[in-house]
Amino acid sequence: MTKSIAFAEYGSADVLRLQDTELPQPGPGQVRIAVRAAGVNPLDHKMRAGLMKDAFPVELPHVPGAEASGVIEAVGEDVAGLVVGDEVFGRTVTGAYAEQAVADASMLTLKPDTLGWEQAAAIPVxxxxxxxxxxxxxxxxxxxxxxxxxxxxxxxxxxxxxxxxxxxxxxxxxxxxxxxxxxxxxxxxxxxxxxxxxxxxxxxxxxxxxxxxxxxxxxxxxxxxxxxxxxxxxxxxxxxxxxxxxxxxSTGGPGEYQGEAAYEEVLALFAAGKLELPIHAAYPLARAADAQRASEAGHLTGKIVLTV
CATH class of the missing domain: 3.40.50.720 (NAD(P)-binding Rossmann-like Domain)
Known part of the structure; x- marks a missing residue:
């Protein structure tokens, strides 16, 4: 078992609950990562409030979050270039507000040592x-x-x-x-x-x-x-x-997603000292509701993240 944050009904941030869930297993072309940090995005609270249920329908209970940084703990079939123990960041398939999440290997990038977990989680979206x-x-x-x-x-x-x-x-x-x-x-x-x-x-x-x-x-x-x-x-x-x-x-859905090229440009600028990745606030996973309240309030300077 592992822990995650989920909502079983649409509503305010109060509907977010810490829960025990089955350990997700990676399928072909996928890996499971032990999440170190997860990004909090405006889409997360809009989906929780039910504002996007027509455009982005989800099965309830739903674990929010679409981006994370972490360490690979399990590798599915047909994965090349990534192994257990690699430190990575990118988009996730299962909800990133969790201790463990599954991602398509093609949507992950190796995390440079100079990049912190929180900064890495702030990059993908x-x-x-x-x-x-x-x-x-x-x-x-x-x-x-x-x-x-x-x-x-x-x-x-x-x-x-x-x-x-x-x-x-x-x-x-x-x-x-x-x-x-x-x-x-x-x-x-x-x-x-x-x-x-x-x-x-x-x-x-x-x-x-x-x-x-x-x-x-x-x-x-x-x-x-x-x-x-x-x-x-x-x-x-x-x-x-x-x-x-x-x-x-534009949503970055099928036919639009350009993560690989985006990460290459961003990491090159970061390595050259020409890119800042400010963290507005970092909240522990259990305080995901507070993180979403801060996201909804706006006036942010940089990114809100959850730490695990």
Whole structure:
């Protein structure tokens, strides 16, 4: 048996419970990892609240979490390149809010010794989402990119990848996170009424593309106004708003996932000292409810993780 966090009904963070579960067994092409840290993402609390049950139906009780770092403890058939004892990070198949989780070997990467467990757990979703959406937007050197929710886990990595590619980045965030964005190389602006005017003030030549991580309809409306249309606007936080405004919603599902290339770029920047992976807060597994409450409250600087 092993321990995990699960919810048996939709609701507030109070529905999350620590439970004993059967030890998961890896199938062909899979490995089981002893989780050292797991990433907490906005999708986790949206699924727990039932807001995504149509787009992402799950069987209850459900163990949240889609990314983790840890040590391989068991290897299934047809796995090459990974062995028991390897330290890895990546996307998981079973819920990552657990002491043990199963992952497809193809979605894991060896963890460098210079990368801590918490930092490694903060990479998978943020790196793959950043790399994928920058590709979808077709952002090029010298262009200007607007990122909503730029101080969060995904935003922090996207800002740095874009800046490293020679892109001017404008990031929306609360006042308390403006210095964080400046340190990453972005120009911060406050969200809320008058956003478009504030962006124009710092980007007199206009905005070429926009990424919304916040899921706020007002952010999408401003993005379309500033870029001059829907073609170069991508939404990752709210499929309903994306449909309403006619912009692309991207999840990284089948046919979209680009983890291997994303990890390669992020790890190269990290090794060169050109990428920061700030941890907003780390909670022990048993306090997963508190971690999700903090995620829902927003105003994050970097990533929230669970430690095991």
């Amino acid at each position: 943020a790196a793959e989402t950043s790399y994928r959406t920058l590709g979808l937007l077709g952002v090029r050197t010298g262009e200007t990119l607007l990122i909503h929710g730029a101080a969060g886990g995904v935003g922090t990595v996207t800002v740095q990848l874009a800046v490293a590619r020679g892109v001017k980045v404008i990031g929306t965030a609360s006042e308390g996170n403006h210095q964080h964005l400046r340190d990453l190389g972005a120009v911060p602006v406050s969200y809320g009424d008058g956003l478009a005017e504030r962006v124009r003030a710092v980007a007199p030549d206009g905005v070429d593309a926009a990424l919304d991580t916040s899921g706020q309809p007002a952010a999408l409306a401003a993005s379309i106004e500033l870029t001059g249309g829907t073609e170069r606007v991508v939404e990752i936080g709210n499929p309903m708003a994306a449909g309403e405004f006619g912009v692309r919603f």
